[in-house]
Amino acid sequence: MVNRLGDRWRRMGAFLALICTLMATGLIWSSPALALTAEQKLFNEAWRIVSQAYVDESFNGQDWWSVRQKALSQPLPDRPSTYTAIQKMLASLDDPFTRFLPPSQYRSLQTSTSGELTGVGLQISIDPATGILQIIAPIEGSPAAAAGLQPGDLILAIDQVPTQSLSLDEAAEKMRGPAGTVVTLNVARGSGDAAAQNLELTRSRIEINPVVAELRPQEDGHRLGYIRLTQFNGVATEEMAQALQKLERQGADRYVLDLRNNPGGLLQAGVDIAELWMEPGVVVYTVDRKGLLGSFNTTHQPLTKDPLVVLVNQGTASASEILAGALQDTGRAQLVGDRTFGKGSIQSLFDLSDGAGLAVTIAHYETPAHHNINKVGIEPDRTVSLRTPLGINEIASNADSQYQAAIGVLTDLEMVATGV
Template structure:
């Protein structure tokens, strides 16, 4: 009996040991604590994972991208920023990008209507990485130097822009008022030229309005330079003032307007349009939603909108809504063709991400991304300088005035 008891005890001990070993093998490995640098990478990855418009993440395994980035040594914050930039670059979307703390603050300040630097709105060619000018800001050092939409910036202070991210390039062009920066600029097929600009404080006046008398008719000329937070209120004030002065028709100049806040574009559309769709947004699930004009427009008078290759983003949303609804005709050149919507997200250390969260379509479901909007009347002869815009030396402006004086005017209600 003793022997049998001893054998049973040994079997029991062996069984318990095997069960314990099996539990240890099946139990999850203890979680490895992430460093602060890895946490920041993980935070950026999670934002894109939850918000980015393309759920295929440019046809790649987004989880694997995360693991590859986290496996790298991240000894300091700069290495972390570079790792995040590498991760975002794999999406091949120049508008989804990292904004270092100073860049993030600067972008927020710009949309509020303030800016310091040379005054260029830029994009990046996803193939070559070379910078392309969307538009110079009115009155800025870049505008005064004659830099035009579609010009290419090949180098900044001798550094090829193909080696810089979009925001690194923007940061190099910012700086204290009075300091200088040298740009290598190419216009069309012309030889590149070096242009030295002196940075300055740029006051962004989103709306400039003037009543003009043309062939016995009072025409309100309104130039909208940017869709900043203050732009809708300024536009409302301009329309009301011009109406009180006796305006009978309007020219809305959106040329070289690089866009800005989507909501500002919708609010401004409401000032001109009858109730109806301003823009459709299509999110990552393919769900289409509409942002609509509501209420009564401030004016039903004839309206012509001036556009060109520097008309981009939110200004294309406004131009497309006015064209599709029949509220206005467009005159000028084909617009830039930016049909994506970005949202800003803050990171724990004060940096931020700009992430493409949706694409938009005009009320007639036109996707204008990389295509642009074709004006009703194409006038390729542009003013020779920005100072000539909206004057008698501006062929596009003169064509708009001629269209306003035709017997058959543009429609004034949603179609």
């Protein structure tokens, strides 16, 4: 009797141990009550995207599974609560470029990269030291350009809402809106020492034509092709190719490519535009979460092999730095201006099932010479700083010392090539 009872308890203990093991490994559920609600499923969807795609497998040194469990143990009664939980989760990564985009902001971002938008026409960034919104550049022909806003100006408030309380996407969303409506910006010039002023801007539809090109005959008989690229959107590659082909037909024999205040955009556009200038080879290396190297390469001959100088400054960022770094490292061009911004990470956009989206850092990149420029930037071959910001009509003029220096570098290159 004692032996039979002991065997029964041993069998029962083994069965309970098996159940506990299955529960711990997630092979069975402990209770039907663990089924996820619709809000929890949306949070879990965002969590899974980051889990599978984010570049840092340590997730900023935290237990990523515990982040999920803690969030799902809290009530998520409605969609705003879910969005807040997703934003809190992403904030724990301490990565300003990995961010949540509600449906309206996600649509706006997709629209801006497609080539047109409705708003005031500003390219903006947030100063990481102060959290204040800063103008990278106004879009030519936009309400912002007509109002005289300049690179480096600070936007302190939008419709009386302090910008330090807004994310970059929230600020951009507040400045967009139907054509004909008015938005009030509280703006301080430069460092912010001057008194801020309120400017009322009337929103309009802005077609983003990212390429400005012009043939400029020089006094020494050369024919300079000047090209300014303002961003890498969905039409940038085609417009760059058309501009370059036209300048070649017009007899251009040297080029200045102006990437100043170009905040970047689509990675593939940067690679495709590099192919218009470079011999076949590596444009950029990517380093994923496993530390494995990938690369984007050019495979075709360039549209021109004429001498090239590239203008850069602190507003040259992301895809602009990929292009500038590739042209510099391969010896295709010399860089003139100021050190670039230093954004060496690559983001990808992911759809959520309710129309929202995530921008997630999926890799870091290195230039062809394996320079990691993140938070460092690219040092130009010739450093030339502007004493005061340029107005729109002063860019690439006699008043533009960086542009004049670029022409000087081209002249020096010609002298070396001819042995003078």
